[in-house]
Amino acid sequence: MVLNFFCIIFKLGVWFVLLIDLKINGAPIEAEVKQFPGFQGDLLSKHYAGYITVGAESHKRHMHYHFITSERNPTRDPLTYYVNGGPGCSAYSAIVHLIGPFKIEDTVHRVKDPIRLRRNPYTWTKVSNVLFVDSPVGxxxxxxxxxxDYVLNDSATIADLYDVLMKWFEEYPEFISNPFYIAGSSYSGMYVPVLAQQIVNGNEGNHGIYINFKGYSLANAAVDIYYDNNYVVPFAYKMGFISDEQYNDLAKSCGGVYWNNEDPDCIKNLDVFKGFIKGIYAYHVLFLPCHLNIGLTMEDAEYESAEIFQSLYGGLEFDVYCHDYEVTPRRLFDTKIARELLHAKPVEIAGTFERCSKRIKYTRDIFTLTPYHLNLTSKGYRTFFYSGDHDMKIPYISTLDWIKTLNYTEIEKWHPWFVGDQIAGYAVRYTNNLLFATLRGGGHTPFENMPRETLEAYQRWIDGADSL
Structure with missing residues (x-):
């Protein structure tokens, strides 16, 4: 009798394990990625890639996706829909430069060698399933x-992102019940809240698949065309790039409006101001363009690498500072073997792979996201804005001042938050589940030079923390 009892328990245990395995592996078998280009070693979780087609018969758009299951607990961990910025930059840029499980090895000494990848110890796939999509089309x-269809705008891009997600869930129904978040940075701030609103509308109207939507996060994100463009001068002053006298002259002549101001004195003072910031990399004011190490000089080998590349291939397509950053992903992904491994179409069909596409003709048609943010936060959806505090492209003060226009009450005022015993940045918590934080020393894409801190912040947030 006791033996039979234990046999039943054992069989139930085996059945439970098989059920979990079935849930994880319910994805299309032909979509599984067994090996990632440039990486030697086992993948620490399941990868899937392929195409989802959207659009009408004469205007079909074939959207490539890459899905990575969580290394922690795929069946219970959240599903993050990561939306890349640009507009027009590939999701694979995010996978090897930002939040994915790989980082490009330094290859400045070997311009003809194959590109090699190493593990990223701070990948978001440690704590979340992550869906990436090459969007917009092109x-x-x-x-x-x-x-x-390569003539695009914000509205068309968002519509495709939504349709792709709906069709993706049809192929991966085992993840419908997972908590669902949308994340992005930079220009994808134009997409994320509108996409979130479409999901909420679909849920409320019982249109199609019900998504377990919980909230969204944005890093150094575009939120409003005025705030996005008007805070370079105040930020530069806070950073010590201009004197008190210069700032006072600008403030007086421009009346605090430094963007689209046609006052002659304002324009004159802004011309002087531009001379003071001309040599500063706006995306991280302490770094060289496209570089992740602090400092104003490059290694000699990097200059030599650019010169060697020029002698081999007849010229530099990008500035010497950004050459490796831009060209290396193309060398990695624009190969026959990479396309085969990632289930991508040949170059004759899908076109040349570029980190950020040049074939897209893009127009911005959404200029403020405030109504979307207000509506979503008023419904209680969780929102996390964070900014690298050394970004002059979309300075943290612009996001912070924009948040103040929402008129939410501060529950926790400006305070430091920590990773270990180090201050990682500063945070403010508001009513309506809204959290804002800075990353101390971070730039426009803080995942690149503050990877540990960014992962720590995102993990705490998706795991339910209301504050950092």
Missing amino acids: AGYSYADNEE
Whole structure:
């Protein structure tokens, strides 16, 4: 009798394990990625890649996705829909430069050697399932049947992102019940809240698949065309790039409006101001362009690498500072073997892979996201804004001042937050589940030079922390 009892328990245990395995492996078998280009070693979780087609018969758009399951607990961990910025930059840029499980090895001494990747110890896939999509169409491996579909705007991009997600859930239904978040940075701030609103509308109207949407996060994100463009002068002053006298002259002549101001005295003072910041890299004011190490000089080997590349290939397509950053992903992903491993179409069909596409003709048609943010936060959805505090492209003070226009009450005022015993940044918590934080020393894409701190912040947030 006791033996039979233990046999039943054992069988139930085996059945439970098989059920979990079935849940994780319910994805299309042909979509599984067994090996990632440039990486030697076992993948620490499941990868899947392929195409999802959206659009009408004469305007089909074939959107390439890459899905990575969580290394922690795929069945229970959140699903993050990571939306890349640009507009027009490939999701694979995020996978090897930002939050994915890989980082590009330094290859400045070997311009003809194959590109090699190493593990990223601070990948978001340690704590979340992550879905990446090459969007808008024309980015990365995504392509359209009709050339007219490469003429794009924000609204068209968001519509495709939504349709891709709905169809993706049809192929991966085992993840429908997971807590669902949307994340992005920079220009994807234009997409994320509108996409979130579409999901909420679909849920409330019982249109199609019900998504377990919980909230969204944005790093150094575009939120409003005025705030996005008007805070370079105040930020530069706070950083000590201009004198008190210069700032007072600017403030007086421009009346605090430094963007689209046609006052002659304002324009004159702004011209002087531009001379003071001309040599500063706006995306991280302490770094060289496209570099992740602090300092104003490059290693000699990096200059030599650029010169060698020029002698081999007849010129530099990008500035010497950004050459490796831009060209290396193309060398890695624009190969026959990479396309085969990632289930991407040949170059004759999908076109040349570029980190950020040049074939897209893009127009911004959404200029403020405030109504979307207000509506979503008023419904209680969780929102996390964070900024690298050395970004002059979209300074943290612009996001912070914009948040103040929402008129939410501060629950926790400006305070330091920690990783270990070190201050990682400063945070403010508001009513309506809204959290803002800075990353001390971070730039426009803080995942690149503050990877540990960014992962720590995101993990605490998706795991339910209300503050940092």
